[in-house]
Amino acid sequence: MDTFLIGLAAATLRVATPLIFGTLGELFCERAGILNLGIEGTMLFGAFVGFAAAGATGSLWLGLLAAILAGMLSGLLMGFLSVRLGVNQHVSGLGITLLLTGLSYFSYRLISGEKALQPTITPFDPIRLFGNLPVLGPIFEQYLLTYLAILLVPLAWLVLFRTNFGLKMRAVGENPEAADAAGVNVYHTRYLALAIGGGLMATGGAFLSLAQMGTFTFGFINGRGWVCIALIIFGNWEPFRLLGGALLFGLVFALQLRLQSTGLQLPYEVFLALPYLVTILVLAIAGRNTAAPSAMLKPYRRE
């Protein structure tokens, strides 16, 4: 296999990593009945908190831990608004994105000051899973978080479809009244799902600052959260299909980057817009037959 394809495959995995974390996080929220539009802000907040905490403590792992905790807090805030108070999920999610975006930039500016020199950290090193084997060696020279993301896919499937907690989560996402009648605590289950989801989203953001880029800048997430919202629909709320969607998006993105650098005069924007257009097309075709959890967007109140 030539270097072009090897590079392409490696880049696909790299680009897909934050999307895998993000979509799995969103999956937990939506399966429990909450559309969490806070994802874009939560990913950015995770990237920032991870970066700042790693810079302050000198430990990338503590940075990652702080990012996860920050993401869980974001999930709990979404829970307070949409689960406890029953506020409109669209607007509260968007509000969380606006809040965490503003907060990340505010704090970043406060910490870094007006210095011309950007603060940097030494990011995670990639790990060669297959040593110096041809083809597989260079493709699987990825960050630990990438391998973790891929491992999380079957794990999320197991949790969702093979555990009691997963059953509860799907029950409150499909029919909270029935779940409640069967003795499931709808509020707690949704809170927990949102906290897990937020933690995963933030990890996706922290992958960018702690591994791939080793820095934090403005416009860092750049719509990746919205891509995840689209991928969920594209992947029909199934973990393995989500992985497929994320890899496909990663491939298209990596391909356009490489075609751009070869100097070919291609409108690369078409490639970038493609996943969004395809998602709208999927929505149009699938229409109301999508497997969206039935109770999504509906607040639940115990009378």
Add this chain to the structure above:
Amino acid sequence: MLRFKIEKAPAPVWFRTLIPFIAIVVTFIVTSVFIIWAKANPFTAYYYFLIAPLSNPVSAIEVLVKGTPLLLTGAAVTFAFASGYYNIGAEGQLLAGAIAAAGLGMVLGPLPALLNIPIMLIGGFAAGMLWALIPALLKVKLAVDEVVTTLLMNTIILFFISWLLNGYWRDPVSHQPQSATIAPSTVFPKLVVHSRLHLGFIVAVLVIIIIYFVIKRTALGLQMRSVGLGKDAARFAGVKVGTTMLIAALVSGGIAGLAGVGEVAGIHFHLISQISPGYGYTGIIAATLGGLNPLGVGLAALFIGLIDTGAQTVSSAMSIPIYLGNVVEATLLLVTLSMFVLQNYRIKRV
């Protein structure tokens, strides 16, 4: 452990009008944490935030300048939300209007301004409607959730703008990716000399007044509100739910398009990809804070214009990061939302 539950108990009507004001106070208390973190005095900061911008005419006019696009995106969001159509796409529809204005501004040169300005407005309105069309049709015909589709359309149009500005429309004179400057006869006249306040402000105020009458006083407005309250009941009462929603969605897109026209023809005079720092999303804040009442939304939009201007004053006077403005606005949104829910409920200890 302290446990509480929420039970239904509607608050009196007078309380509803007070909510945005209480929300503003709560927001400022909450956000003073960040000001203290920035080692500044919250009271001084809020002086620069809210009072200093209004204390001299130059920055007071700037509040109206910053409020102009927000009046329009706030109106756009209100018009859609009133009929239960959650248009999150005001941002993209604004950009569509901006593209139309930049395009028309490049070709309309020879015509007189008296003719050009209405053409610019109509063109921007039409472009906004066009960008709102696909999500609206999908919602009405196929019951596809409009939130996700309008959100996706916001991103798609950014790629379209990037394609335009890196290709056909790229101004060869400029180092930045931007379109050529629009013809002088398509530039909005200034309302106050040596300021940035332009005709778009009057357009925005008119739009607010018009949608107030449409929503409150016309048959269409009544139909929209009944659909917003409940589709099944509206259908039972003989309202054409699909048509009503479609009209609301398209007009909403058109109004957002006008905001883009104003930014091109009144402020920037060419198209750049960062022409909107999220005015479409901030419009949702204005609509929520104004309780979806157009007049309230107008006041809320101007108030957010004040916060935007104040954030600059605070930033330059006390070197607190300018993003404090975004934090305050988002907090205000979440606090207002929560309080509007709580007005119908009572928190009770159990």
